[in-house]
Amino acid sequence: MNKKVKDLLVEGVKEGLFSGASVAAFHGMKGQSFLVNCGNTGDNNTFLVSEDTFYDLASLTKPLVTALSIACLVERGLLTLGTRLSEIYGNLSGKKGDISIGHLLSHASGLPAHVKFYESCKEDCWQYVIENILYVEPLAEVGESIYSDLGYMLLADIIEKKVGKRLCDFWFEEIAIPLGLEEDFCFSGNKHLGPENCALTSNIVDNFVYYCGQVHDDNCRSMGSYAGHAGLFGTVKGLLKLCKSIVNSYFSKGTLSFCSRDVLLLFLQRQQGSHWTYGFDTPSGLYSTSGRYFSQHTVGHLGFTGTSFWCDLEENIIIILLTNRALFNNNLRKMKVFRPVLHDHIMEYWGYDESSS
Numbered sequence: 001m002n003k004k005v006k007d008l009l010v011e012g013v014k015e016g017l018f019s020g021a022s023v024a025a026f027h028g029m030k031g032q033s034f035l036v037n038c039g040n041t042g043d044n045n046t047f048l049v050s051e052d053t054f055y056d057l058a059s060l061t062k063p064l065v066t067a068l069s070i071a072c073l074v075e076r077g078l079l080t081l082g083t084r085l086s087e088i089y090g091n092l093s094g095k096k097g098d099i100s101i102g103h104l105l106s107h108a109s110g111l112p113a114h115v116k117f118y119e120s121c122k123e124d125c126w127q128y129v130i131e132n133i134l135y136v137e138p139l140a141e142v143g144e145s146i147y148s149d150l151g152y153m154l155l156a157d158i159i160e161k162k163v164g165k166r167l168c169d170f171w172f173e174e175i176a177i178p179l180g181l182e183e184d185f186c187f188s189g190n191k192h193l194g195p196e197n198c199a200l201t202s203n204i205v206d207n208f209v210y211y212c213g214q215v216h217d218d219n220c221r222s223m224g225s226y227a228g229h230a231g232l233f234g235t236v237k238g239l240l241k242l243c244k245s246i247v248n249s250y251f252s253k254g255t256l257s258f259c260s261r262d263v264l265l266l267f268l269q270r271q272q273g274s275h276w277t278y279g280f281d282t283p284s285g286l287y288s289t290s291g292r293y294f295s296q297h298t299v300g301h302l303g304f305t306g307t308s309f310w311c312d313l314e315e316n317i318i319i320i321l322l323t324n325r326a327l328f329n330n331n332l333r334k335m336k337v338f339r340p341v342l343h344d345h346i347m348e349y350w351g352y353d354e355s356s357s
Contacts, residue, residue: 001349002036008342009038017331017338018306018323020049020199022236025346026244028251028316032350035236042210042327043195051237054186054198055322056216058303059149061232064242065171066155067105067279071267072174072258078162081105081266081278088158089134096134098142101158104151105278106271110138111150118222126223130157145274149219149229156228168226178257179245184238188215188225193233199324201305208329216305216326236322239309243318247311268299268313283310289336291343293352306335310343317350319343 009021020039027033041047057064073079079101086097103109115136117129133150140146156167163170168187176185186193193213201216202208215221217230225231234242248254249264256264267278275282280299283290289302290310294317300310306325311318321342325335 001346002034004345004349005034005036005342006038008338008345009036012323012338013039015334016328017334018325019045019327020053021306021321021323022049022051022053022055023322023342024236024240024318024320026240026318027350028247030350033240035240037236041195041198041212042200042324043212047196049199052197052235053322054193054213054233054235055307055324056188056199056201056211056303056305056326057232057234057239057307057322058216058230058305058326060234060239060301060303060307060309061230062152062228063279063281063299063301064239065167065175065232066152066159066228067267068175068258069159069167069171070101070105070155070279071263073159073162074266075259075263079158085134085154088161092134094138095142096138101155102278103142104148104155105267106145106274106276107147107151108143108145108271108274108276109148109151110140110142110144110146111136111148112139113146113148113150114219115150116218118218121222123222124224126157126227129153129219129223145276152228153219153223154228159228166226167228168231174258179242181238181242184241185232185234188220188231188233189213190233198233199322199327201324201326202329203326204329210327234322236320239320239322240318243309243311243320247313247316247318250313251316287340289339289343291340291347292354293344293347302339308339317347319346 019042023036037049081102083101085099099109121128198213200212202210220227220230249256295314297314298312302308306323309320
């Protein structure tokens with residue numbers, strides 16, 4: 001299996017899809033797992049990637065940082081999924097005050113996917129961005145599905161208002177450190193990240209400026225290098241450990257310090273009429289990037305930089321793919337093809353076929 005996966009990753013490097021990639025896979029029922037690394041961090045082929053290489057996890061920040069932090073606050077009774085924006089920010093125009101925490105988590109707020117706030121505010125403009133989001137005109141009715149970074153920016157601000165500290169600090173104190181993950185995760189701008197241990201990305205807006213340990217997302221950089229939608233960096237072995245903790249709690253094989261199993265189950269439940277849970281994505285059907293074999297009882301997420309994780313809660317399977325696809329900027333289509341092929345190879349090795357999908 002390792003050779004098959006390595007061959008796929010080597011092909012991805014040769015085709016210019018990414019300079020380096022790391023894959024982790026775990027099958028709880030079979031008691032099998034493996035890690036495969038290939039390529040380099042992008043710094044003139046000098047540093048090879050390994051299980052200790054940090055990647056810009058991009059939108060994986062949404063479920064792993066923001067949604068889990070909200071779950072912690074729900075557990076403590078500081079928020080409910082029904083808490084509305086009007087209860088936090090006061091009177092808002094139109095129906096924005098009716099948007100709830102649950103709407104934001106499940107991308108059902110009606111807010112736009114993206115606004116280029118960074119064009120008018122270059123750095124440390126958290127409050128500027130939040131105030132502008134509260135004035136943004138929704139593109140759909142509350143309850144309608146639109147994938148939105150803006151909703152997760154608001155969630156981060158709401159968390160900070162409730163706990164009185166930065167989201168990144170709260171997440172480390174309440175989630176990462178209790179799980180023993182402090183060495184495998186950090187946020188953008190960490191002084192210990194360099195080309196020797198961090199996969200580079202670049203940004204076409206800034207004329208292919210290379211980012212090493214700085215978040216690829218422009219809005220996140222302008223907000224202070226961490227936010228609710230991006231900013232988390234992590235290693236493949238750290239992400240596997242975090243996913244295992246979530247899956248083990250689901251199967252009652254372990255407990256999470258920050259929330260009960262009942263709250264976790266609530267956050268992992270797909271919402272009616274949507275492919276979103278409260279924070280996680282689910283397979284979208286025949287052409288899902290998770291491939292052909294993951295069950296419909298699967299949660300995960302994709303990151304723009306070429307990262308993803310999928311956890312099959314029926315089969316107790318986890319597959320993680322971390323790459324620096326954004327180093328080359330123009331391979332979204334190729335990545336969309338590459339992901340399901342990789343997932344299918346692994347699942348077929350474990351005996352899954354068309355009759356089991």
